[in-house]
Amino acid sequence: MSTLAIDKAGPSRKVKYGSMSRDRAWALRWSYFFLVLFAIFFLTPPIYMLITSLKSSAEISAATNPWWVFHPTLSNYVELLTSNQFLRFFWNSSIVSLAVVLVTMLISVPAAFALARMKFWGSATLATGVFLTYLIPDSLLFIPLFKMLAMVQELTGITLLNRWYVLLFIYPTLTVPFCTWIMIGYFASIPKELDEAALIDGASWLQTLTRIFIPVALPGLIAATIFAFTVSWAQFLYPLVFTTSVDQLVLPVGITTTLIKGDVFNWGQIMTGALLGAAPPLIIYAFLMDYYIAGLTAGATKG
Amino acid sequence: MADVALRKVVKRYDDVEAVRGIDLDIADHEFIVLVGPSGCGKSTTLRMIAGLEDISDGDIMIGGDVVNDVPPKDRDIAMVFQNYALYPHMTVAENMSFGLRLKHYPKAEIKARVTEAARLLDITDLIDRKPKQLSGGQRQRVAMGRAIVRNPKVFLFDEPLSNLDAKLRVQMRIEIKKVHQKVRTTTVYVTHDQVEAMTLADRVVVMNKGRIEQIGTPNELYHKPATRFVAGFIGSPAMNFIPCRLEDVGGTLQLRLTDRIAFALPPARAARYNALPRTDKLLLGIRPEHLTESHAHLGPGVETFDTVLDVTEPMGMETLVYFGLDGTPVCGRVDPNAGATDGAPMRLAMDLNNMHLLNEETGIVL
Numbered sequence: 001m002s003t004l005a006i007d008k009a010g011p012s013r014k015v016k017y018g019s020m021s022r023d024r025a026w027a028l029r030w031s032y033f034f035l036v037l038f039a040i041f042f043l044t045p046p047i048y049m050l051i052t053s054l055k056s057s058a059e060i061s062a063a064t065n066p067w068w069v070f071h072p073t074l075s076n077y078v079e080l081l082t083s084n085q086f087l088r089f090f091w092n093s094s095i096v097s098l099a100v101v102l103v104t105m106l107i108s109v110p111a112a113f114a115l116a117r118m119k120f121w122g123s124a125t126l127a128t129g130v131f132l133t134y135l136i137p138d139s140l141l142f143i144p145l146f147k148m149l150a151m152v153q154e155l156t157g158i159t160l161l162n163r164w165y166v167l168l169f170i171y172p173t174l175t176v177p178f179c180t181w182i183m184i185g186y187f188a189s190i191p192k193e194l195d196e197a198a199l200i201d202g203a204s205w206l207q208t209l210t211r212i213f214i215p216v217a218l219p220g221l222i223a224a225t226i227f228a229f230t231v232s233w234a235q236f237l238y239p240l241v242f243t244t245s246v247d248q249l250v251l252p253v254g255i256t257t258t259l260i261k262g263d264v265f266n267w268g269q270i271m272t273g274a275l276l277g278a279a280p281p282l283i284i285y286a287f288l289m290d291y292y293i294a295g296l297t298a299g300a301t302k303g
Numbered sequence: 304m305a306d307v308a309l310r311k312v313v314k315r316y317d318d319v320e321a322v323r324g325i326d327l328d329i330a331d332h333e334f335i336v337l338v339g340p341s342g343c344g345k346s347t348t349l350r351m352i353a354g355l356e357d358i359s360d361g362d363i364m365i366g367g368d369v370v371n372d373v374p375p376k377d378r379d380i381a382m383v384f385q386n387y388a389l390y391p392h393m394t395v396a397e398n399m400s401f402g403l404r405l406k407h408y409p410k411a412e413i414k415a416r417v418t419e420a421a422r423l424l425d426i427t428d429l430i431d432r433k434p435k436q437l438s439g440g441q442r443q444r445v446a447m448g449r450a451i452v453r454n455p456k457v458f459l460f461d462e463p464l465s466n467l468d469a470k471l472r473v474q475m476r477i478e479i480k481k482v483h484q485k486v487r488t489t490t491v492y493v494t495h496d497q498v499e500a501m502t503l504a505d506r507v508v509v510m511n512k513g514r515i516e517q518i519g520t521p522n523e524l525y526h527k528p529a530t531r532f533v534a535g536f537i538g539s540p541a542m543n544f545i546p547c548r549l550e551d552v553g554g555t556l557q558l559r560l561t562d563r564i565a566f567a568l569p570p571a572r573a574a575r576y577n578a579l580p581r582t583d584k585l586l587l588g589i590r591p592e593h594l595t596e597s598h599a600h601l602g603p604g605v606e607t608f609d610t611v612l613d614v615t616e617p618m619g620m621e622t623l624v625y626f627g628l629d630g631t632p633v634c635g636r637v638d639p640n641a642g643a644t645d646g647a648p649m650r651l652a653m654d655l656n657n658m659h660l661l662n663e664e665t666g667i668v669l
Contacts, residue, residue: 067534193388196355201449202376211401215392 046275053077053272060267076272088247089254093277096167096250098230103168104175104228109221111176112183113209117195127184130192134177142241146169149242164248170238175231179224184218187213222288230281251277305366305456305489306331307352314347314513318587321347323513324361332543334490338500339510339536346461348510349493352379366456369374381450382459385466389434389440389449395421396430413452420451420520423485424478440471444478460492464499476502483552497537501525509533526657527621531666534588534659540623543594543633545587546663558587558655561629569604569655576660579669588659588668591623594635596643597650604656615643624649 054072073088080086115127140145160166198208239253259266307329313323322344329335335344338481354375362369389398396550401539403413421427424444500507501521509516517529528534534542550557556573559565564586616623624635624643637643
């Protein structure tokens with residue numbers, strides 16, 4: 001009966017009701033237009049880097065079309081990857097970044113848990129304070145930090161300056177506040193009843209953290225980990241200031257200080273080094289992208 | 304299993320008193336329901352028994368031991384939450400066994416207990432699923448399973464059925480009752496739903512504004528409410544409260560409702576109310592089922608009066624009729640075949656044997 005009624009009322013097919021599909025088509029066209037524009041804008045530098053890294057020094061300085069490789073060569077890659085110095089930078093960067101990630105997580109996860117869940121006197125103020133410290137840029141912090149480390153050296157005789165491991169103390173000033181802040185948000189989105197249930201089930205605070213909160217907040221934890229790694233890996237100012245000997249340098253500083261000799265820029269190797277240096281974060285992002293997005297948008301919608 | 308006792312328990316938040324000196328004795332095996340409107344302090348009371356809230360004053364005893372400063376995990380209680388609070392990353396079996404695993408029970412015993420609880424709750428098939436894959440009713444069963452496997456001294460339920468739809472709620476209500484009949488654990492159950500309270504409880508505790516209004520069996524609360532609050536809270540549709548006064552007419556005690564409606568009180572009632580000052584402002588409390596259609600064979604103490612109906616609501620097995628007495632809205636329940644229609648006059652009968660008389664100012668049932 002109902003189908004009959006619909007048949008009768010059915011309009012002739014040619015009448016267009018509304019313009020949902022037309023709106024959508026235009027929205028898509030604009031989206032594509034801008035997305036392509038952005039893609040070109042953001043992908044040009046790495047492509048240029050790739051092109052340049054495949055050229056010999058002679059070809060780079062020759063007045064040919066810079067967007068084309070006429071005599072492709074892997075000599076830059078071979079040279080860098082067989083250079084002990086470059087491998088040393090790579091190694092330093094890896095050790096520093098991984099250690100900083102570890103240190104950051106060991107500090108910020110318990111800190112975030114305490115600030116989000118264990119209501120104590122001043123916990124709200126402390127949480128805000130943690131975030132405020134993140135707002136102070138490293139370009140303001142490096143001088144006082146340098147002075148502090150110099151004082152430590154004077155007073156105790158422990159040399160920290162110009163040692164790669166000094167970065168393990170310095171980088172967390174950037175990573176811990178931000179990671180703590182994301183983890184506070186993430187932990188706060190976990191229903192209160194969950195830790196109450198754990199508490200009644202007989203879990204201690206530490207067990208609640210390790211057996212309930214960390215597994216439940218895993219996407220947030222991974223997002224924080226990626227952030228800490230990226231920040232440590234890409235950090236330039238601090239290692240530039242705190243390390244000077246060639247064997248103590250990390251990748252970004254190492255490339256710029258050793259491959260630029262006076263006013264001679266070894267462009268091919270600089271670009272190769274930069275590309276190789278960009279690879280690890282890229283690989284990590286590729287594998288953990290879903291988690292990263294899930295982590296950053298958590299709390300926006302109730303999952 | 305154990306009894307629970309509350310002695311002058313107070314909860315203060317800064318300057319607000321959420322719970323104002325509660326005394327309550329819960330016997331072993333008993334099913335107690337705390338009921339009241341939101342903000343009456345029932346959940347706070349439950350959370351204090353659980354140890355999730357500190358108590359500001361008084362004592363809470365479980366099994367004879369004062370547990371004021373005992374942390375929740377050492378009180379040997381289990382709690383079921385309104386939003387289930389299942390651990391989302393664990394399977395049903397892992398959820399249920401979490402407490403036992405923390406206490407390092409032998410694996411074989413954990414398995415035996417989980418299997419038994421799953422069988423009791425009819426969730427054996429779901430044992431390997433994650434909470435996300437379960438419906439609301441199933442989640443609530445798992446939450447109950449998590450409580451049962453611990454074999455605690457006391458079960459605490461915090462509005463466990465509020466998140467379920469009406470039909471499922473009725474079903475789960477029966478399930479909870481069945482489970483309690485089997486495991487017999489002392490239970491404290493919080494709800495704002497008076498039907499849940501009446502159907503589940505051995506004894507109901509009606510709370511209002513941080514105080515206990517009345518404690519009693521469901522029947523006691525329904526038939527012998529102590530205060531206007533209890534009388535109005537228990538029962539649906541709610542009890543009618545009609546302003547009235549007592550009069551002496553020719554040696555008999557009369558109850559005057561309006562200028563034209565006055566009834567002679569039945570002898571038992573007359574004797575009970577005779578001592579009251581005639582000047583008191585009183586309220587007649589009468590439940591809708593004691594306001595029915597008039598018929599030829601009315602018993603003693605049933606008085607009739609004529610009124611004009613405002614609205615009628617046919618419910619199928621009965622029809623609710625609404626009318627006014629001197630501006631006071633009143634509800635009655637009549638037979639669906641009694642011919643009640645909107646706007647029509649009708650003769651109704653009031654069963655004064657089941658009336659209540661209340662002091663309007665104090666709200667106390669006289």
